[in-house]
Amino acid sequence: MNAGRTARERARAELTQEIKDEARRQLAVSGAGGLSLRAVSRELGMVSSALYRYFPSRDELLTALIIDAYNSLGESAEQAEAKVPSTKLRDRWLATCHAIRSWARTRPHEYALIYGSPVPGYQAPMDTVAAASRVPLLMIGILRDANTVGALDMPKDDRPLTPILAAQADALAESVAPDLPPPVLISALTALTQIFGMLSFELFGQLVGSVDPSDEFYAASAERMADLVGLP
Amino acid sequence: MNAGRTARERARAELTQEIKDEARRQLAVSGAGGLSLRAVSRELGMVSSALYRYFPSRDELLTALIIDAYNSLGESAEQAEAKVPSTKLRDRWLATCHAIRSWARTRPHEYALIYGSPVPGYQAPMDTVAAASRVPLLMIGILRDANTVGALDMPKDDRPLTPILAAQADALAESVAPDLPPPVLISALTALTQIFGMLSFELFGQLVGSVDPSDEFYAASAERMADLVGLP
DNA sequence: CGGTATGGAGAGCGGTGCTCTCGCTTGAGA
């Protein structure tokens, strides 16, 4: 791609990428706990200490993989959503939901890396939050589009938000979508937790014996969540 | 408690328990990945190889902890639910939901053990499913009680189940609650995934910066889920 | 062209899960 200026810089970029690729390959086989720097370096034909020129620790490698995973998921979702005509609001929502599931099912270990138990003693650095926000922001974007054309149903007031929750909704709205009625964000958050709750159950084997395969359960929920957030 | 017949058997039972206790203590500090047999044995004043007389491998120890965790969660939920008068159906549901969250928040690492990413290369044995079923069965029990007294609202038919999903619901009903209308079980499953989706987001740090603390968000969802499953 | 930053190789430290062998102790059957 972007030819680095010097040969050294190009080689470094390439090797960094190769390390991540090999690490991802190992991740898919043995999970995050089974990621071994020595095994990665062995596979790449170098000695383990050399790998530390590229990643100062195993955790840094994991961080890089986590950011990559968030971005990969975000990109998949964004691309799927972009394929739908922007006026078909509900279809954009559904396409996003299904893209998330497809991504998760083809990369279960990367999914586990970002939505499963945190790696022991590992603290997510700030760098991850931007990447992690792509999916939520994508879905909020759909709601904003729906709202600006007046197509967004307002949440029914049969169960109004409690004061603290309303305040949190206001703060959230202010920072992320000032044009949306705050309660909509609570609905969106409910939808998000529902989606990732289903995926975690599916991928972590908690659904075995109930709705398995869970394609239709997921699809039905995606529709239900579209109703919940007020999409037409 | 139950004095084992011989001194040896009693000592064995006690040591087994001590090992699990110490392992749980370490789990709470460093997570599942940080569980070290050597550290456990060191803390117990024995040599690491001796520990293998009690648990043939690290994974077996983890399995024991997983089963214990499921049972601990199940028991907490059952006790909280039992405290509510059995006619107050909605309160029984809410008490169960909140007991689950309390348990999870006081033992985040044990929660991660059972509802987080599966341990790499670890396959849950059959022994776990009975323990894992306690919470779902408890909630279904509330719905059955509500149904027998005719207090359970049927799911609205504005979005009827697709054929495959309906068949899965039938199968599920037959195996676990023949007296309930099958669609209710789909709603219950939705509620379950919602609850554990929220908890995973909360405990795994995905909610930081949105609804944090999430007490009210959770409480509101518990109510909403009670509505969803048709509780009065 | 010379000096310096870069990065690979190798040895080594303390840790891990797990195995095996060696004895001591316990307890059940003859």
Next chain:
DNA sequence: TCTCAAGCGAGAGCACCGCTCTCCATACCG
């Protein structure tokens, strides 16, 4: 009551891990 197998702890050892340090070749820059 004696005997002998089973139970169990200790210790050494294997192959692996993350990580550090030192050494040296090489690619780059002034």
